[in-house]
Amino acid sequence: MAGASKAALDSRANLPFVYRQYSPEQLRQVLHKMYLIRRFEEGAEECYMRGLIHGTMHLSIGQEASAMGICMPLAEDDQITSTHRGHGHCIAKGAEVSRMFAEFFGKTTGYCKGRGGSMHIADVAKGNLGANGIVAGGIPIAVGAALSSKMMKTGKVVVSFFGDGANNEGAFHEALNMAAIWKLPVIFVCENNGYGMSTSTARSTAVKNIAERAAAYSMPGVIVNGNIFSEVAEASFKAVERARAGEGPTLIESKTYRHRGHSKSDRNRYRTKEEIEDWMANRDPITLFETELRDFGFIDDQGIQAIRDAVAKEIADGIEFAKESPAPEIATLENYVYTEQA
Template sequence: MNQKTSAYRQFNVIDDLEALKKMWEIRIFEETIQELFDAGELHGTMHLCIGQEATAVGGAGILDQSDWIVSTHRNHGHCIAKGTDIRSMFAEMLGKKTGTNEGKGGSMHIADLDMGNLGSNGIVGAGFPIAAGAALSAQMQGTKQVVLCYAGDGATNEGSFHEALNLASIWQLPVIYFIENNQYGMSSSIEQMVNIQKLSDRSKSYGIEGITIDGNDLSVVSETVSHAVAKARSGGGPTLIEALTYRHKGHSKSDKLKYRSEDECHDWQVNNDPILRLENELIQNKGMKEEEIRQLEMSIRRNFSDLIASVKGDSEPTIKDLWTHVYAEAEV
């Protein structure tokens, strides 16, 4: 088993820097598409994951390329962390033929099979059974692949969650169900939606391991997921992980955020921001300089600006393209 999937793997200095770069790529990607949306250049809706970068990089970012992820409507960070090409993602968002789905999927339907990204969709809880099916495939074929299935806290109240966990348990499937508890399902607080303290306690009903962690601490996330991956790959079955985090923005672009207090937002955004926490760790304990970090950030911003300028010149799908990829191509 390689280092990327060893139990309780600790990031070293090089890994920390790469992780910080990836987290900034996710945040700047989200900020960039928000600017495009505000300028009227991006149509439809989108769900930003600003504030949840550690769950993406500490989860999908430590998997092998052959491992699979299943994502949600809040998917951009997961896709970037798993290795999906960022230019292709920008192209998809702008409806270009060079996009991951040739411009026909948009924000909520990014997929990249070459990088083990089985795709996202806008149906809450839909990923749970898809992940179970993919894990069953890996188990039956003996490939040693694992599946990391992302979902939000609200999705754990869907029937698909309980059905999938039951199957994963009785068949001991190589799947990790990773719940990003960002405190709200749309505008409803999780405290008003469940009568338990920890969503991970629901694992007890199915006889599998469950754990609640600080989802804004990159090291904690990566260690926990590494342990779950190693267990799943060796035949130890599924794990349910609840990662406590916070989305800085609204549920979607139409969300006015009237259900959260300024004090609550300030506490999470200033005192518990995952990127700031990692930067402070690098500066205080790894000898990094603030100037080096800011140079890294600005370099990503310049690169993304160039990517957008380039993508805007790409062609768009034609009417004829509507008929492609509708049915599987096979000989009868």
């Protein structure tokens, strides 16, 4: 917390965790990135509506505090595995929106050179080992990455993001068990947004809280309000400390909500309009964090407007970059299947 005077620190003593742990500039950056995630997804959605992006996408609008809070204590070379709802994780781990847009547009300048699209977005240089189209597919891979960290003594911590749907997959249970018996530096983050596609957790899951499943694997199970940045970041901070100290994995259940449907085909018939509007109006993670920042004196209206303007420009520039980027040549179709091919 370079630069913070003792008086400033004292004045923060009663504030929530992140306001004591991180500098005002770092926290304004968090707000910037939360806006970047939100506007990126809105921009992607609009491009999809206009026919500029094909396929489908799974938007995490409403879950920005979860992605940002979990990634807050991670170092640049720490790693994550992500999910089909992974745009926020990718940006939170440090990706550039221009190259993400380019990927969605199927261009060679995209993170996956147009081969992956939304569902496989990755940024390996920043430690994002990739989103995944298979529910729970990334969880054992994260455990493998953590095994590498332990064997090579790199000190890296690995975070595996997954949704509530994944906690009923066998891979979840097998992976948590192995991480626990081998005390690996991995953090399992269940972003519980209440629905696995259309099926609510109440209908799909025998336990009330997914964090309870941690007990079966002798690891801490922590429940946080996934829409409150400080709560998520604090839980993540503790889990990262524990992992780095060689004490093993943690399961964090981040309870949140997606404002949009599961994917572009969703007609939202399994939840009420009132429910959605209630979450949007009363528990929007960006509004909650922005209000706290303002109330605690970390930012003023002018500062917020400056962030919104900067983000709007970044998004517009990113879309422009994607539009202007070259499409892959058909002749390169078989590239990247095998290493010797390209």
